[in-house]
Amino acid sequence: MTNTVTAVTDDILATHDAVALAALVRAGHLSPAELAEAARARVERVDGELAAVATRLPEPALGHTGRLAGVPTFVKDNTDYAGLPTGHGSAAFTARPARRHAPFTRQLLSSGVSVLGKTRLPEFGFNATTEFAAAPPARNPWHTGHSTGGSSGGSAALVAAGAVPLAHANDGGGSIRIPAACCGLVGLKATRGRLVANEEGRRLPIDIISDGVLTRTVRDTAAFFAAAEDYRPAPGLPALGLVEGPGKRRLRIGLVLDSPTGAVTDAETRAAVTATAEALEKLGHTVEPARLPLAPTFEADFITYWGMLSFLCGAMGKLAFGRGFEARRMDGLSQGLRARYRGSLLSTPAFLRRLRHGVRETTAAAFTGHDLLLTPVLAHTTPELGHLSPNVPYEELIGRLSSYVAFTPLANIAGTPALSLPGGTTAAGLPIGVMLSAMHGDERTLLETGFELEAVRPWQPLVGS
Template identity: 30%
Template structure:
């Protein structure tokens, strides 16, 4: 088992599949090793919502070893994706949904040969950019257990970074793929709007802001998995344009000479740590080493007003979701929600449909402006996180922030958030760790978080490259080159290296 566990810990999904396809390793051996490692690291990282061990072993025994990812252990996020018969908690203490169907993406993962061994933790309804909840507690970073994994796909990132699985399903509505990837030293591609269907559980989520894909160790895994899972579904309302070439082919070729923009400012006007700026400079240096032209740019249409409109849209979507869940349960679920979720949902109820429409129109106009102004660039580099991965609990409100949240909740004074000062205070507290990722959720552009830097304290910091709408191929080709230049593929979190685990574990 130790030899297989070491292989699992060291190897990306593509490499593991090659070993299975070649007959060197049996699917059940990989699955058993992943389950053993999940149990060994479970207390350390707390990243599993539901264990699927029995079904995983049964699938491993029956999987076709010729499939592209035959027998490769995998995890599926406990949020907005359905696995038939598996409770979906969405990180909440409210009653879970137990679907009697599976999402299209789950079927596609299984058709590729992937074996889901667990569902991964998320914060309640994916609303926080750290994975801490009343339902599951704190999910911890395998690089340092005292620090966060980011969110909302923090459980997925923790399982991959800890070497439990080589890749895991994730979703991104305001950075929820890219932030955990940036915190955990992984590759995280936020795909173009419409690239991957969310059906039949939903047609779109958060007005199209939410997309699904994976967090991975390698660029080639992200590309190959996108080749196997993207494309239209009869129930999907729209789709991204067809890629100019297979994504895996793009990741395997030289990108040529690209024109790269660099955006260094905070759209919120908040502090950016020196560690983050060092990471950004490292990404810029790698891009120059790759022979690319690099230009400093500004994004004047992205400001506090833009972010406030994004917050209004998310609040209204949260309010609608809470209404739907209350109807499903035949009673209000408000008392079971975390305070911050309840406040956000109430905020979503205090402005009119006309005001929401106007906010969405402003966001759309800013998106058109941004896409037009940056069309000359093959990619735009910018931070993902403003600080190295935070200490656990650092995003919990304290002092004046806690007083405001408590007041809004207990006295039902959510209408105060119609006042820019109060909304700004709440927004700054929610987003001070990560200022940038929501931009691409609004515009629909693809963006990839690349693990270019590890701080002197041993904490990863990823930097993202945003691309033109529908152009994941350029991003994947560029990211694969950055991977080779930086050597990040060989980095691993220090948590429970296999050689340090006794054979009986």
């Protein structure tokens, strides 16, 4: 039996977003300890059904200074937090406690948040759902029989349920934007270099990984990025500062409804994106059909790159994760991706070159005459649990993923920013996400447009069961 799960109750967290809670802390009306205790109680109430939490700190690590001082949160379990294991969602090894914080963890903590623990993700973040070969899945609080998305699915479940107002996420092919779309949240994948470099990403031939947060309001996302810039201004990028509302400039926005990979957008998703386009036109923006002239090899090359990452996890596992790592215990998706890359090993220079140069040309062409692009986040609505399980035979699963994750990977290869926003709901009441994409360094325009859409098409978070 499926149901809706919400953590929201009559406590001090109420329905406040992170910005409101931080203001209450600064005014002395609430303390970080009180907020952390209320959030812990909320998590305790819902996590038995959602299975979103990987590990918890025995006592919350309270934050007291910063733009988001005292706001309770979680770190995704592929990022080191000193004293907690980093499990990467994998059964191939037993994680040891991290000896130090990852660079991004330090940037996150600088905002003043209080950390309660870590959230679950699919094995090494490869899947677009937070499901496992032999463990319970993370469940979508809007409808627990459905996927919460991936790979930041545990974080999305907690934020959507109202257990915490924001949580860490990262994105190597859509892993911030996909769970945002599945769970009715705001998720910004930033420009490459906007935040401190992800430790894994900076070692890759193409750094596709971007850290960030999942939130329920645009202003929470904007506040996080302002806090991150307080900690470290992004070298070589325009300063962002605190974006506090809509911009005045009217934009030319390109509309893309179907993926150039050949994946066809389903009717409910198409209707949500079209309704968003109509709302933007009423706001005075120009929306016109556009195209993404992707090379016909892009999809296969991206999957092969994905396979290279799985291959490296298996080959370097004992060095990276300890002598107890056993590659044979990686799940079916990871094994299938590894095998795909082994069969393409000699073509590595060629597909990397195609990805780098082809995407650069595609991005330049797509934004010629356009300030933003409006697309779906995903080609179809949130699937039921099991549809993308790593236990589905690999060839069938990779086909399903290709027809689902058809819009998000381009920004990871290009290093450009993209914002997922709630765009509507299905007939069954599940959220549908829409995506705005911008040129390199232009998070400001994304956030300003997000504020506009939030004002004219306000989205209702889960507040009661």
